[in-house]
Amino acid sequence: MQQRTLVALPFLLLASCGAAPQSSAPAQAQVETPVATQGLNAAAMARTVEAAQRLPRLRSLVVLRDGETLAEHRFNGGPPLDRPVNIKSASKSVLSAMVGIAIQRGVLEGADQPVLSVLRADAPASPDPRLQRLTVGNLLSMQAGLDRTSGPNYGRWVSSPNWVRFALSRPFVDEPGGGMLYSTGSSHLLSAMLTRASGRSTHALAQEWLAGPLGISIPQWPRDPQGVYFGGNDMLMSPRALARFGELYRLGGAIDGRRIVPAAWIEQSWTPRAVSPWSGGRYGYGWFVGEAAGHPVRFAWGYGGQMVYILPSLKLTVVMTSESGAARDGGHIDALHALLAEGIVPAAVAGA
Numbered sequence: 001m002q003q004r005t006l007v008a009l010p011f012l013l014l015a016s017c018g019a020a021p022q023s024s025a026p027a028q029a030q031v032e033t034p035v036a037t038q039g040l041n042a043a044a045m046a047r048t049v050e051a052a053q054r055l056p057r058l059r060s061l062v063v064l065r066d067g068e069t070l071a072e073h074r075f076n077g078g079p080p081l082d083r084p085v086n087i088k089s090a091s092k093s094v095l096s097a098m099v100g101i102a103i104q105r106g107v108l109e110g111a112d113q114p115v116l117s118v119l120r121a122d123a124p125a126s127p128d129p130r131l132q133r134l135t136v137g138n139l140l141s142m143q144a145g146l147d148r149t150s151g152p153n154y155g156r157w158v159s160s161p162n163w164v165r166f167a168l169s170r171p172f173v174d175e176p177g178g179g180m181l182y183s184t185g186s187s188h189l190l191s192a193m194l195t196r197a198s199g200r201s202t203h204a205l206a207q208e209w210l211a212g213p214l215g216i217s218i219p220q221w222p223r224d225p226q227g228v229y230f231g232g233n234d235m236l237m238s239p240r241a242l243a244r245f246g247e248l249y250r251l252g253g254a255i256d257g258r259r260i261v262p263a264a265w266i267e268q269s270w271t272p273r274a275v276s277p278w279s280g281g282r283y284g285y286g287w288f289v290g291e292a293a294g295h296p297v298r299f300a301w302g303y304g305g306q307m308v309y310i311l312p313s314l315k316l317t318v319v320m321t322s323e324s325g326a327a328r329d330g331g332h333i334d335a336l337h338a339l340l341a342e343g344i345v346p347a348a349v350a351g352a
């Protein structure tokens with residue numbers, strides 16, 4: 001995830017979605033599911049899709065309203081919508097769901113559980129006393145206080161022989177529960193806790209707790225040198241699977257008559273706890289919290305534009321995936337936010 005502009009901030013106009021580099025002749029969007037006549041205004045959505053076609057990095061757009069798939073589009077040679085793609089840091093929102101399930105099942109004790117209650121063997125020999133106060137909730141809200149492993153420190157961290165020990169040995173630059181320090185090392189510590197506490201891999205838990213109940217595919221993704229699945233990055237899910245996951249959260253954790261995630265956990269996850277020092281955006285337990293065109297929105301955000309937007313008041317779940325290899329954002333995230341706030345939301349309001 002690149003921390004730039006969140007949904008709470010002003011959006012670009014749809015007409016200026018070209019803030020991201022445009023190709024001179026955008027390819028025609030591949031329509032998987034036609035826009036329905038109910039739920040979304042067809043003319044407004046057509047304009048939105050036309051704007052989306054001008055974004056060369058956009059690969060997919062999926063829109064569900066009240067559980068019904070109203071629009072599915074592929075762009076710029078994007079893969080089929082049921083093919084898993086790297087969702088980057090949107091993985092953090094999925095991991096947050098797994099932590100909530102783990103707490104409900106007694107695998108973890110709760111958000112206030114000390115991290116060292118499970119990972120003490122990987123702590124430094126003479127740790128900073130503040131490490132004793134580090135909790136599961138601090139990791140989820142990016143308030144660990146430890147120096148970041150993202151940004152300029154990322155390469156050194158993932159090149160280290162033991163990612164968990166590296167993350168736990170970072171010096172404190174703030175107090176646990178202090179300012180937001182976005183760090184994938186914090187998420188990886190959660191994956192390690194799930195693995196150690198359950199005796200099973202994070203992938204195995206994801207299969208049992210999410211993939212199976214939701215009827216989706218979550219293939220194996222990269223692991224650290226000790227075999228712990230990467231926590232908070234590089235998870236693989238298709239756009240349709242992401243939409244299904246988003247619907248689970250929109251519905252309060254129960255879908256098709258089956259409770260999967262505790263409703264109280266979703267409420268906790270969507271409660272703002274930290275503020276990004278880069279954008280001023282609010283962050284809960286693995287989810288960003290903001291507004292789109294005056295409507296509350298909660299969203300997962302992966303590097304390069306892997307987005308799951310949930311707008312409960314409009315019964316909307318929106319997924320966008322993007323090519324993420326570009327070195328610079330170039331306005332792409334702003335343009336995705338604009339597609340939502342100035343295209344899809346008005347289409348939903350007009351189509352109600």
